[in-house]
Amino acid sequence: MKFLVTVKRVTDYEAKIKLKADKSGIVTDGVNMIMNPFDEIAVEEALRQKEKHGGEVVVLSIGSSDSVAQLRSALAMGADRAILVKNDGELDANGVAKILQKIVEKEAPDVVLMGKQAIDDDNNQAAQMLAELLGWGQGTFANTITIDGGNATIVREADGGLETVKCSLPCVITADLRLNEPRYASLPGIMKAKKKPLDEVELSSLGLNTTLKVKVVGYEEPAAKQAGQKVPDVATLVHKLKTEAKAI
Amino acid sequence: MATHLIVAEHTGGKLVKATLAAVSAAQKVGGTIHAIVLGQGIGDVAAELAPFAATVHTAEHPGVKDRAAQPWAKVIADAATAIGATHVWAAATGAGKDLMPRVAIRLDAGMASDISAVVNDSTFKRPMWAGNITGTVAVSSATKVITVRPTEFAAPAAGAAGTIAAFAADPGASKMSFVSFDAVVSDRPALSDARVIVAGGRGLKGPEGFKTIVEPMADVLSAAIGASRAVCDAGWVPNDWQVGQTGKVVAPELYIAIGISGAIQHVAGMKGSKCIVAINKEPEAPIFQVADYGLVADLFKVCPELTEALKAAKA
Structure with missing residues (x-):
């Protein structure tokens, strides 16, 4: 069974995100970059499924050569090989999905595993778009994945409960927070990762039109909520809730 | 047009x-x-x-x-x-x-x-x-x-x-199908459309804290119960109680945050609430930056008092 897992280089979720002075984007100097946490869960899931079913785990990133660091992290966790589609320009989800489609057509995986969303742009689009381009089924926001007899059964985190869907293979699945807890890379894993194959593909060689359909034209800090008042005790709090805020 | x-x-x-x-x-x-x-x-x-x-x-x-x-x-x-x-x-x-x-x-x-x-x-x-x-x-x-x-x-x-x-629908060939839905059954209002939410975090020290502190207050206010990501991940409460960027985004009339520090990802999910009350013993907790009313106190002491006072105020 072959798994293709996408890995995006993003700002650390613990980093304080600040706007540049000219508001053209966010400050990335000195900000730690990590593998998108939901992608890390997807890598972990692929490794566990491989332990069960055998096969291969291929990790894929789109970005500048800086993304090699995140691909190496995935290799250190245990992925078998990596592909980097080199691109320094801006992409929207439509462009990302088209690039992924090209790689999927070449690699022919049984399952594409992705994080449910990247924690930078929070778009939550590319996986579903990829599934549609391929004409495949999808299981988004996966909580549990069972692969059996040419099908994947996915328990999904849905509004108000858990939904189960069944997809024939191949399919696209996205990882939600509680799918698993990713392993730490071992020291031998990190050593081995340095020698694992990492192919680089130039975006221009894929012959795609990735002209932006969606462009971020402005960044701002959301209106800060006015910090309110401290109250000394319960009686004051209840009084203010009743008379001032009229909330009770 | x-x-x-x-x-x-x-x-x-x-x-x-x-x-x-x-x-x-x-x-x-x-x-x-x-x-x-x-x-x-x-x-x-x-x-x-x-x-x-x-x-x-x-x-x-x-x-x-x-x-x-x-x-x-x-x-x-x-x-x-x-x-x-x-x-x-x-x-x-x-x-x-x-x-x-x-x-x-x-x-x-x-x-x-x-x-x-x-x-x-x-x-x-x-x-x-x-x-x-x-x-x-x-x-x-x-x-x-x-x-x-x-x-x-x-x-x-x-x-x-x-x-x-x-409309003459033609769904075409599908490679996926719905199997089942397991609804979370609750007597409380759903988080997404509750008028009042009482939410708890790590400060409650364990699932017991939700039972003894959060639930009685939610009962008095006919409120939904929310939680921070940390306590959902720890398994204290069901996953779908999570309020935040990775959980539910809510905007009730009244949001009472008990023992929640106010991590960015939690605040992103509740800062649209009309009135926010925060109870935390840590005066520097970031939750106080978004709270309309902050009470710096031991939640195990003041929350039962508050529940009683709310009961009296509503009576």
Whole structure:
């Protein structure tokens, strides 16, 4: 069974995100970059499924050569090989999905595993778009994945409960927070990762039109909520809730 | 002139109210509003939507009886093409997020996810970086697909009932199917539409804290119960109690945060609440920066007092 897992280089979720002075984007100097946490869960899931079913785990990133660091992290966790589609320009989800489609057509995986969303742009689009381009089924926001007899059964985190869907293979699945807890890379894993194959593909060689359909034209800090008042005790709090805020 | 198609979400034969936020956003652009309801036996849902649309298209077909992204996306895209839609909208609920990107790429359309404001017919504002940054996005494709953050748009005004027309749905071949749904059963209001939410965090020290501190207060206020990501991950409370960027985004009239430090990702999910009360023994906790009323105290001491005082105030 072959798994293709996408890995995006993003700002650390613990980093304080600040706007540049000219508001053209966010400050990335000195900000730690990590593998998108939901992608890390997807890598972990692929490794566990491989332990069960055998096969291969291929990790894929789109970005500048800086993304090699995140691909190496995935290799250190245990992925078998990596592909980097080199691109320094801006992409929207439509462009990302088209690039992924090209790689999927070449690699022919049984399952594409992705994080449910990247924690930078929070778009939550590319996986579903990829599934549609391929004409495949999808299981988004996966909580549990069972692969059996040419099908994947996915328990999904849905509004108000858990939904189960069944997809024939191949399919696209996205990882939600509680799918698993990713392993730490071992020291031998990190050593081995340095020698694992990492192919680089130039975006221009894929012959795609990735002209932006969606462009971020402005960044701002959301209106800060006015910090309110401290109250000394319960009686004051209840009084203010009743008379001032009229909330009770 | 814009032509809008609103994708209705429904459950148990009733319209999911979040759908109306999409109507409200479309009204801000202006133009003709159509809506589409997919499923079987959906007459009541169509009737509920009729006051908000010129035409409600009903797509009844065994292939779309249960919601599944692949067959639904095809039918919605077909309908959008048939009416010449310039904008296709849905609520940014779990269902909308699952479904709408497929609709977008089928229409070769750009998509703006989870928008918080409409700037004009092709420009929208949306939270990025877990709500730390608001981005303005311009969508340049002829058709635009947009999902709308329900808490950011007030319910639209109802108009004269529009016509209800059958749409000949052809779901095509699907590689996926719905199997089952396991609803979380609760006597409390749902987080997403509760008027009051009492939420707990790590300060409660364990699942017992939710039982002895949070639940009695929620009972008095007929409130829904929320939680921080840390306590959901720790298994103290069910996953779907999580409020935050990775959980539910809520905006009740009153939000009481008990023993919650106020991590960025939690605040992103509740800062739209009308009145926020924070109770935490740590005076520097970031939750106090968004709270209207902060009480620096040992929650195990003051919360039972507060519950009693609220009971008395309500009596």
